[in-house]
Each structure stands twice: as structure tokens, then as C-alpha cells.
Amino acid sequence: MTTLTLEHVWKRFGSFEALKDINLNLPSGKMITFLGPSGSGKSTMFRLVAGLDDTTEGTVRFDGEDVTRLPAHKRNVGMVFQNYALFPHLNVWENISYGLKLQKRPKAERRARAEELLDLIKLPHIADRSIKQLSGGQQQRVSIARALAMEPRLFLLDEPLSALDAKLREHMQAELCDLQQTLGITTIVVTHDQREAMTMSDVVVVIDQGEVQQVGSPLEIYRKPATPFVADFVGSSTLLEGIARSDGTFEFNGQSLKVTAPDWASRDLTPGLLCLRPEQLHLAPRSAQTPNAIDVDVSLIRDLGSEIEVQARAGEYEFLVKESSGQPLGYGVGDKMRLHIPETAHLIRA
Amino acid sequence: MNNHLGKLYVFGIALFLMLPLIVVAGVSFNEKKRLYFPPRGFTLDWYKNVLNSSEWLGPIGTSLTVAAIATIVAVCIALPISFMMWRHGVLFAKALFGLGLVPFMLPPVTSALGFLIFWSEIGGYGSFWATTISHSVFLVTIPLMMISLGLETIDDAYLDAASSLGASEGEIFRTVILPLILPFIFGASAFCFVLSMNEYIIAFMVAGFTVETLPIKVVNSLRYGYSPAMAAVSVFAVLAAAGLFLTVARFGDLLKMVGALDKSD
Amino acid sequence: MTVQDTTILRPIPRFRGVDHKTLILIPPGIMLLVFFLCPFLIMGAVSFYYRVPDGFYEPDFVLANYAAFFDPVFLTALARSLTLCAVISVVCVSLAMPFTYLVSRMRRGIQVPIVILLLCILTLSEVILGFSWTILLSRTAGVSNVLVWLGILDRPVSYYPSRIAIMIAMLHFCFPFAVLTIYPPISRFDRSLPEAAATLGAGPIRAFFTVVIPALRGTIISALVLVFVFALGAYLFPQMLGRPADWTLSVLITDQAIYKSNIPFAAAMSVFLCLICFALIVGVGKLTKKSEG
Ligand SMILES: Nc1ncnc2c1ncn2[C@@H]1O[C@H](COP(=O)(O)OP(=O)(O)OP(=O)(O)O)[C@@H](O)[C@H]1O
Ligand SMILES: [Mg+2]
Numbered sequence: 001m002t003t004l005t006l007e008h009v010w011k012r013f014g015s016f017e018a019l020k021d022i023n024l025n026l027p028s029g030k031m032i033t034f035l036g037p038s039g040s041g042k043s044t045m046f047r048l049v050a051g052l053d054d055t056t057e058g059t060v061r062f063d064g065e066d067v068t069r070l071p072a073h074k075r076n077v078g079m080v081f082q083n084y085a086l087f088p089h090l091n092v093w094e095n096i097s098y099g100l101k102l103q104k105r106p107k108a109e110r111r112a113r114a115e116e117l118l119d120l121i122k123l124p125h126i127a128d129r130s131i132k133q134l135s136g137g138q139q140q141r142v143s144i145a146r147a148l149a150m151e152p153r154l155f156l157l158d159e160p161l162s163a164l165d166a167k168l169r170e171h172m173q174a175e176l177c178d179l180q181q182t183l184g185i186t187t188i189v190v191t192h193d194q195r196e197a198m199t200m201s202d203v204v205v206v207i208d209q210g211e212v213q214q215v216g217s218p219l220e221i222y223r224k225p226a227t228p229f230v231a232d233f234v235g236s237s238t239l240l241e242g243i244a245r246s247d248g249t250f251e252f253n254g255q256s257l258k259v260t261a262p263d264w265a266s267r268d269l270t271p272g273l274l275c276l277r278p279e280q281l282h283l284a285p286r287s288a289q290t291p292n293a294i295d296v297d298v299s300l301i302r303d304l305g306s307e308i309e310v311q312a313r314a315g316e317y318e319f320l321v322k323e324s325s326g327q328p329l330g331y332g333v334g335d336k337m338r339l340h341i342p343e344t345a346h347l348i349r350a
Numbered sequence: 351m352n353n354h355l356g357k358l359y360v361f362g363i364a365l366f367l368m369l370p371l372i373v374v375a376g377v378s379f380n381e382k383k384r385l386y387f388p389p390r391g392f393t394l395d396w397y398k399n400v401l402n403s404s405e406w407l408g409p410i411g412t413s414l415t416v417a418a419i420a421t422i423v424a425v426c427i428a429l430p431i432s433f434m435m436w437r438h439g440v441l442f443a444k445a446l447f448g449l450g451l452v453p454f455m456l457p458p459v460t461s462a463l464g465f466l467i468f469w470s471e472i473g474g475y476g477s478f479w480a481t482t483i484s485h486s487v488f489l490v491t492i493p494l495m496m497i498s499l500g501l502e503t504i505d506d507a508y509l510d511a512a513s514s515l516g517a518s519e520g521e522i523f524r525t526v527i528l529p530l531i532l533p534f535i536f537g538a539s540a541f542c543f544v545l546s547m548n549e550y551i552i553a554f555m556v557a558g559f560t561v562e563t564l565p566i567k568v569v570n571s572l573r574y575g576y577s578p579a580m581a582a583v584s585v586f587a588v589l590a591a592a593g594l595f596l597t598v599a600r601f602g603d604l605l606k607m608v609g610a611l612d613k614s615d
Numbered sequence: 616m617t618v619q620d621t622t623i624l625r626p627i628p629r630f631r632g633v634d635h636k637t638l639i640l641i642p643p644g645i646m647l648l649v650f651f652l653c654p655f656l657i658m659g660a661v662s663f664y665y666r667v668p669d670g671f672y673e674p675d676f677v678l679a680n681y682a683a684f685f686d687p688v689f690l691t692a693l694a695r696s697l698t699l700c701a702v703i704s705v706v707c708v709s710l711a712m713p714f715t716y717l718v719s720r721m722r723r724g725i726q727v728p729i730v731i732l733l734l735c736i737l738t739l740s741e742v743i744l745g746f747s748w749t750i751l752l753s754r755t756a757g758v759s760n761v762l763v764w765l766g767i768l769d770r771p772v773s774y775y776p777s778r779i780a781i782m783i784a785m786l787h788f789c790f791p792f793a794v795l796t797i798y799p800p801i802s803r804f805d806r807s808l809p810e811a812a813a814t815l816g817a818g819p820i821r822a823f824f825t826v827v828i829p830a831l832r833g834t835i836i837s838a839l840v841l842v843f844v845f846a847l848g849a850y851l852f853p854q855m856l857g858r859p860a861d862w863t864l865s866v867l868i869t870d871q872a873i874y875k876s877n878i879p880f881a882a883a884m885s886v887f888l889c890l891i892c893f894a895l896i897v898g899v900g901k902l903t904k905k906s907e908g
Contacts, residue, residue, distance in 0.1 A: 051513075052510050073521075074516075085507035087526060098512070101525075146515070353819075366787070367736055370787065371747065373747060373751045385750055385753070385756045386756050387756035427642075427647065434636070440637055449647050455844065455892055455896050456893075457844065459865040460868070460889050463881055464654030467661050467878060468657055483650050486646075487651040488651075490647070544734075544738040548740035550851070551869070569851075576749075587739065588743075599727050
């Protein structure tokens with residue numbers, strides 16, 4: 001069990017800043033995901049943690065110990081690569097026990113350890129197969145076994161599931177979680193799939209353009225996004241631009257909405273964004289005079305069977321509302337409605 | 351229909367390519383010391399003749415030695431250059447790589463004349479080492495290109511994987527890179543070896559007749575008239591080349607070595 | 616397992632410039648610079664040396680060796696070499712394109728033997744190939760006997776020495792080289808292009824000429840140049856299968872260097888030949904790069 005700490009870590013490629021002043025303190029024994037769009041610097045951060053690249057500035061610590069200048073082969077970090085990177089000239093068990101062989105452990109011990117790991121990944125009978133004879137999913141598991149063979153301090157997986165089909169992916173997500181819980185090893189998974197991040201992890205680190213946007217549990221990330229980027233990237237939302245006041249009102253479009261005052265809105269007139277999630281919203285007829293609501297026009301209705309998605313418009317803003325499909329909606333496209341804004345809506349500092 | 355036309359074309363050309371070899375093999379079986387085709391009579395005496403006379407065994411031995419040493423030297427020159435260029439992008443390695451490709455771009459006569467002048471200036475003209483070293487630097491293009499081709503097929507992720515599993519630079523080279531490029535090294539060596547065995551102009555220019563390699567010996571004998579023994583020697587040369595290339599194809603992907611893309615990639 | 620061994624630290628990146636690892640380049644560097652670059656430089660110098668009439672040379676700076684190019688013997692040999700090699704190159708590449716394309720689409724089990732055959736011929740000495748062709752084109756053992764047997768000829772004839780004989784032998788010699796230079800790009804060539812053409816109704820032959828050939832224009836041009844240069848290197852075929860009037864530049868260089876002992880003139884011709892080849896290869900390299908980029 002290892003805690004991972006990054007302190008003021010910078011990474012530059014020439015003049016390009018791939019990572020900007022990263023500060024992270026990740027708990028041990030947890031399932032952690034790095035979530036961010038393509039090119040945001042996830043892999044870069046990963047490689048710094050594994051020691052495959054040098055930091056330009058800053059410190060990387062494992063359990064508080066400075067490993068910044070320790071080369072990759074001395075860090076004991078288990079890695080799973082996107083295309084698995086299983087050595088084609090070695091067979092399955094030789095791949096798994098590659099690290100042990102470097103340590104000149106006896107063959108019997110290496111073989112035993114490989115079999116043990118093959119049991120763990122539920123592929124007990126393939127020890128002597130060549131890599132070319134494995135399916136994608138099997139290669140994936142073998143590469144997991146190989147990374148775990150040395151009992152690494154950290155277990156890192158770079159987009160491990162992106163090459164698998166949807167069904168297998170869900171299955172592997174569950175298995176990875178099980179595996180992590182069984183071993184209790186600090187595990188970091190890189191992904192750009194927000195669903196994957198939400199379902200798998202204890203802690204999500206959202207990254208964009210080389211900067212950490214937010215660190216938190218999946219629920220926190222979803223309910224209380226720290227930045228407009230997080231609100232937009234994780235789940236769908238509508239962000240209303242306005243002014244937050246310390247008395248718990250949000251000025252939007254000349255209207256005053258009642259919300260829970262965030263702690264940063266201590267002074268008057270702080271610009272803020274109100275984050276509205278589809279499942280928080282409800283439409284009511286204009287005649288109902290719903291308080292804490294804004295006028296909208298219904299622009300689209302999509303019946304998905306399990307629920308109904310309604311799109312509504314107010315000026316340049318577009319809202320997504322999820323209604324249950326149990327009873328009739330009672331309104332149609334083009335109808336003028338009121339959109340109720342719950343007081344629990346989250347305010348983001350602009 | 352078009353398919354058959356295509357096959358006919360390919361096998362027609364293949365036949366044209368084999369024609370001289372077939373005729374040479376044929377005349378080597380002539381009973382009398384004349385070159386008839388189809389052969390008159392049948393005998394293997396010319397082969398025995400070649401294998402028993404020091405007249406032929408000497409040059410064969412010389413050629414084998416020159417080729418073996420030249421091949422080893424060429425691979426030893428090429429391996430560090432290709433490796434440093436590929437792994438570390440060293441500028442000096444790139445320059446040397448470029449220099450090593452030059453023999454490939456020039457008619458061999460020009461290199462041969464360069465070697466002739468060089469070795470006579472420094473006093474090695476006519477020595478065994480003049481022939482061998484000239485061959486090794488002349489042929490270095492082959493291992494340079496083939497080893498680089500082999501290195502290109504190695505995914506960087508293998509190296510990262512190895513180092514995350516605890517392998518140092520040296521161990522990565524020994525346990526990952528070397529096994530993966532070994533077929534290419536082997537292929538390049540075979541290619542180099544056969545080329546050196548068959549090389550005439552440089553061997554002739556830097557040693558005249560003092561280091562008598564097999565091709566020099568054949569040319570000398572041709573001056574005194576043709577004999578089926580020469581055909582037998584030629585058959586040996588062809589068989590040796592074919593045997594080596596077959597072995598390479600058995601242990602590695604020959605098509606990949608000559609630059610084809612692996613279909614499974 | 617914990618990491619205590621922090622004494623083994625990696626060098627900080629900016630000090631990485633000269634690494635002890637690069638020292639491994641010194642032996643190969645010496646080999647190539649001393650035994651390959653030096654000979655060419657010395658040859659360049661010798662091409663300006665003064666030729667002592669008794670057969671040797673002494674350091675000097677004379678242009679006589681280059682002036683000797685204006686000798687009609689040299690000029691005709693030059694023109695002959697260039698046209699011969701140009702013809703060989705065009706014929707070879709034209710034959711090799713469909714050949715390579717067809718072979719690259721065949722089963723592995725056929726491709727490998729064909730590549731082995733090509734490699735064998737490519738690596739065979741000109742000595743042995745020349746010897747084979749003299750037999751094949753001779754009166755006693757050659758193809759003319761087959762023609763007699765078929766009733767086409769009355770009595771066997773010899774087809775060499777002749778220019779046609781040289782051309783056939785050189786075609787045979789250069790063909791494997793041509794195939795192996797275009798094999799990589801053709802085998803990597805996107806199969807879906809001719810297939811797309813086929814779905815649009817082009818037969819395989821039409822698809823080859825309208826889709827494959829235009830798409831591989833750059834490859835064809837560089838193959839033409841490489842085969843041309845390769846053909847310039849032939850030096851035994853013109854001697855074995857031709858008359859002195861058919862000798863090419865490569866033969867003249869050997870002749871001047873070995874039999875006429877005029878090394879400075881041979882060196883000057885050699886330098887000239889190198890320059891032609893370099894100019895061609897570099898020029899075409901630039902050209903194809905531009906048209907592709
Ligand atoms: N070796 C390098 N040299 C120059 N720029 C690089 C290098 N490696 C990465 N970058 C740049 O750094 C940025 C972050 O790259 P990184 O690979 O970390 O993205 P990522 O978040 O992993 O994206 P993806 O989801 O596509 O894998 C990108 O803009 C990339 O172009
Ligand atoms: Mg990435």
C-alpha cells in the first residue's frame with residue numbers, strides 16, 4: 001500500500017507545457033482514475049509516476065519518499081499498456097515471470113508464481129501458449145498478471161479497456177474492481193470515458209489541458225463540479241451565467257433565483273455559474289406560477305422508453321430535462337413552460 | 351482469366367530468371383571436358399574434381415574466411431550505429447548511418463578504385479586484411495538497413511513495459527531488443543556473407559591475384575578455357591546461397607526482412 | 616519492497632548530451648571514417664594528381680585527368696553507358712512493377728520461394744552470371760540448339776559477342792534488384808484502392824494501370840533511378856558478352872586503373888561517376904519528397 005504524492009510537477013516538451021503545476025496527494029489502497037479528454041496530459045502524468053519520463057520540475061513521492069530521479073526499473077510500479085505490450089518472443093508464463101527472471105529467481109518459483117497469477121486472472125490453462133494465440137481480452141488479463149507479478153507498490157493502467165468491445169469492457173471493469181479490492185493495491189486507471197471513471201473508482205482526478213481540475217469521489221465530482229470544465233465533461237449539464245450573492249440568491253437574466261449560498265460567495269456580486277443536471281429539473285405549466293423558475297419553450301421531446309428526454313430553450317440556453325415515462329407528459333413541442341430550479345443546484349465560481 | 355494471365359507472367363519471368371542456372375547445372379554433368387547442353391553423358395566427376403583439388407578448395411577456403419570475417423565486422427559496425435540512432439537519436443549515429451548507405455548508392459567500381467588507391471597508399475595492397483576490411487565496410491549497408499528495419503518493428507511500449515518490470519537499459523537490450531532483432535541480424539549476415547562470397551571487383555582491385563577468392567579464381571580459369579568444373583563451382587555457389595536464404599526464411603520472416611509490412615500488424 | 620537505493624540516480628535530462636553510451640559509436644565510427652570515407656577522399660585527391668608516364672602518379676594539382684574526358688573514346692563510352700543503363704532501367708522497372716504487384720498478392724508459400732530466387736540471383740557474382748550467359752548464348756550449348764531442334768534454325772549459332780547479349784544479361788542481373796526496391800512500398804500498398812476500383816467496374820488490369828501505377832508514381836521514379844545506378848555498376852557483362860566497342864564507364868575505369876595503370880584518370884572518371892549518381896539520387900529524392908508532401 002502506497003500513497004502517491006505529486007508536488008508542483010511540471011512537464012514541458014520544448015515550449016509546450018503538458019503538465020502545469022500538478023499537486024496531488026492520493027490515498028493508498030484505493031482505486032483512482034485519471035479522467036480527461038484526449039491530449040489533456042493523462043498519459044504524460046502517468047509516465048512521470050512510472051518513471052518512464054523525467055519531470056521538468058517538481059517532486060514525485062511514494063509514501064513520502066522522493067522518487068523523482070529514481071529510474072523506472074527501480075520504482076517497482078506495475079503497468080498495463082493500452083495495447084498490452086506483451087513480449088512477442090516469450091510465451092504467456094515467461095511474460096508473466098519476466099521480472100522475476102531478471103531477479104534470477106529459480107525457474108520452479110517463477111513458474112509457480114505465474115500459475116498463481118493465472119489463477120487469479122481466471123485463465124489457469126494457458127501458461128504455455130504463445131502470445132499470438134490469445135484473444136484481446138486474454139492478452140489484457142495476461143498483461144495485468146505480468147504487472148502484478150512483482151507485487152508492485154502502485155498498479156497503473158493506461159486506458160486498459162479501450163480496445164475491448166462494450167460487453168467485455170463492462171465485465172472487465174467489474175473484474176478489475178474485484179481484483180483491486182482483493183489485493184488492496186493502490187491502483188490508477190487512465191480513462192477518457194467518464195462512465196468508466198464513475199463506476200470504477202474511489203477517487204477521480206479530472207485533468208484538462210495539463211491542469212488538475214478536481215479531485216474527489218465520483219459523486220462529489222458529479223454533484224459538485226469545481227470548474228465549468230468538470231461540470232461539462234462529467235455528465236451533461238446546463239450552466240447559467242449570473243451573479244451569486246452571499247444571501248443565497250443568484251441573479252440571472254434580471255431574475256433572482258434562490259439557491260444555497262456557496263462559501264465563496266461571501267461578498268456581493270461574485271460572478272458564478274449555476275450547474276443544472278437533467279434529473280434535477282422539472283417542467284410545469286406557466287399558469288402554475290411555480291416559484292424559483294424560469295420561462296422556457298419546449299423544443300424537442302424524445303421518448304427513450306425508460307424515460308423521456310425533453311429539450312427546452314430560454315434565449316441562448318438549452319436545457320435537458322429527464323421526465324419519467326410512467327404518465328403522460330401533458331405538454332408538447334412548442335409549448336411555453338416554466339422550468340423549476342431546485343435550491344440544491346450547485347454554484348460554480350466563474 | 352486475368353488471374354491465370356498474371357500467374358503465367360510471374361512464372362514466365364521466374365523461368366527466365368532460372369534459365370542461366372538451369373543451363374549451368376546442366377553443363378556441369380557433361381562427361382567430356384566440353385560444355386554441351388543438354389549434357390552429353392552424365393557424370394558427377396566434375397563435382398568430385400572440385401571438392402578434391404586444392405586448386406579449387408584453396409580459393410573456396412579463402413572466400414569463406416573473408417566472407418565470415420567481413421560479415422562479423424559489418425554486423426559489429428552496423429549494430430551500434432542502428433541501435434544508437436533508433437534508441438537515442440544520436441546525431442553522430444545518424445551521420446554514420448548516412449555514410450554507411452553510400453556504397454549502396456554508387457557503382458561498386460568507384461568504391462573498388464577508392465580501396466585500391468587507399469590500400470596502396472597505406473601499404474596494405476594485396477593483403478588478406480585489405481580484402482576483408484574493404485568487404486566489410488562495403489557491405490555494411492545491408493546490416494544497417496536490415497537491423498534498422500528490425501528495430502523499427504519494436505514497439506516502444508515493449509521497452510517501457512520491460513523497464514517498469516525492473517529491467518535496466520542493458521537488460522532491456524539483452525532480453526527484449528536483441529531477441530526481437532535476432533532474425534534480422536541473422537538475415538543480414540546471410541545476405542552479407544553470400545555477397546562477400548560472390549564479390550569480384552573489390553577483391554580483384556585491392557589484391558590482384560594474391561588473395562585468390564572464388565570469383566577471382568573463376569575469372570582466371572575462364573581465361574584458360576571453359577570446363578564443366580567451373581559450372582560445378584557455380585552450382586555450389588548457387589546452392590550455398592539458396593541454402594542460406596532458405597534457413598533464414600525458416601527462422602525468421604524473410605518477407606518482413608526485405609521490407610514487406612506484416613499483414614497482422 | 617521499498618526503494619531505498621536512491622544513490623543510483625538518473626542523470627538530469629539537460630546533462631544528458633554526451634552520454635558514456637555514445638562511446639560505443641567510436642569503433643564503428645573509426646571503421647567507416649578510416650576505411651570508407653578516407654578512400655573516397657584520397658581518390659578525389661588522386662584525380663588531380665599528375666600521372667608519371669611510367670605508370671605511377673605524384674601529388675600535384677592538374678586538371679589534365681578531367682580534361683581527358685573530352686576524348687571521343689570517353690565521350691562515346693559515356694553516352695553508351697548512360698543510354699544502355701537508361702534502357703535497362705526502364706525495361707526492368709516496367710517488367711518489375713506488374714511482377715511485384717502480382718507476387719505481393721500471392722500466397723506466402725509462393726512469395727517466399729520467389730524472394731529466395733531473387734535474392735540468389737541478386738547475390739550471385741557477375742562472374743558466375745556472365746559465365747552462365749556465355750554458355751546459354753553459345754553455339755554448342757545455347758538456346759540456338761533448342762531453336763534448331765524446333766526446326767526454326769538450320770544450324771546452331773552463337774549470339775555473343777553482341778549488344779543484345781549484354782542487354783539480356785543486364786536485364787537479368789538488374790531485375791531482382793528492381794523487384795526488391797519496389798517490393799516494400801507495393802506490399803504496403805493499400806489493398807482497398809484496387810478493390811474500390813473493382814467495385815466501380817474496373818477489371819484487375821485496368822485497376823492496376825489506373826489506380827496502382829498512378830498512386831505509386833514516386834516509388835516508380837526512385838526505382839528507375841536506383842536501377843539505373845545499379846546498372847551503371849555492371850562491369851563484367853560488357854567485357855564477357857561484348858566487344859571493346861561496347862564497353863561502359865565501369866569497364867573503362869577498371870581498364871585504366873589495372874591494365875593501363877593510369878590511376879589518376881581512372882580516379883577522375885570514378886569521381887565523375889559518383890557525382891552523376893549522387894546528383895540523380897539526391898535530386899530525385901528531393902523531387903519525390905516534394906510531390907508527396
Ligand atoms: N514526447 C512528446 N513530445 C511532445 N509533445 C508531447 C509528447 N508526449 C505528449 N505530448 C503532448 O502532451 C499533451 C498530452 O499528451 P498525453 O499523451 O499525456 O495526452 P492524454 O491525456 O494521454 O491523451 P489520450 O487520451 O489521447 O491518450 C498532448 O498535447 C501531446 O501532444
Ligand atoms: Mg494517453
